[in-house]
Amino acid sequence: MIVEVAKTEDQIQEVFHIRKTVFVVEQQVPLEEEIDEYENDSTHFVLYEDNKAVGAGRFRILDGVGKVERVCILKSTRGKGAGRELMLAIEEYAKRQPLSQLKLNAQTYAIPFYEGLGYQVTSEEFLDAGIPHKTMKKTI
Template sequence: MTVKLVENQKELKDAFSIRKMVFVEEQNVPVEEEIDQFEEEAVHFVMYHEGSPIGAGRFRQVDDYGKVERICVVKEARKLGAGKAIMNAIESYAREKGFQKLKLNAQTHAIPFYAGLGYEVVSDEFLDAGIPHKTMVKNL
C-alpha cells in the first residue's frame, strides 16, 4: 500500500472515485455535498494497492490550523492499516508545512480510530450530510 500526494488529474480522479464509492454509494451522501467548493484549494491524497486506488483523503488550511477531511478506505481494505497510513501521510505533510494543530470532523463510529491516533473530541454531536459527527483536534 502506498499513499501519494495527488499530482495529476488521473490521481485526482482516482481519489474522487474512492470518495464517491464510500461516501456517496455506501453512505448515501449526496454527490453535490461530497464533491464541494473546496476541492480546488485542498491538497488531495490517494492510496494505491497493487496499482488500484483503495483510499483517499484531503487536507486544507482553515484559519490557523490544518483540517483533515474526506478520509475513506474501500470496504475490502478496512482493518488493514490503510486509514492509519493515509492519516500518517497527511500528518507528515502538515508538519512539513509548519502546522501545529489539526482538526477533523469524525463520524461518531470512527471516533475510536481517530482517538487511537491521538485526536481528542472537542464538540458535541452534530449532523453532517445526515450522519452524526464530532469535531476532534490533535496538536502536532
C-alpha cells in the same frame, strides 16, 4: 501500501472515484455535498495497495489550523491498517507546512480510530450530510 499527493488528473479522478464509492454509494451522501467548493483549495491524497487506488483524503488550511477531510478507504481494504497509513501521511504533510494543530470532523463510529491516532473530541455531536459527527483535534 503507498500514499501519494494526488498531482495528476488521473490521480484526482481516482480520489473522486473512491470518495463517491464510499460516501455517495455506501453512505448515501448527496453528490453535491460530497464534491464541494473546497476541492481546488485542498491537497488530495491517494492510498495505493498493489498499485490500486484504495483510499483517499484531503487536507487544507483553515484559520491557521490543518483540516483533514474526506478520509475514506474502500470496503475491500478496511481493517488492514490502510486508514492509519493514510492519516500518518497526511499528518507528515501537515508538519511540513508548518502547523501545530490538526482538526477533523469524525463520523461518530470512527472516533475510536482517531483517538488511537491521538485526536481528542472537542465538540458535541452534530449532523453533517445526515450523519452524526464530532470535531476532533490533535497537536502535532
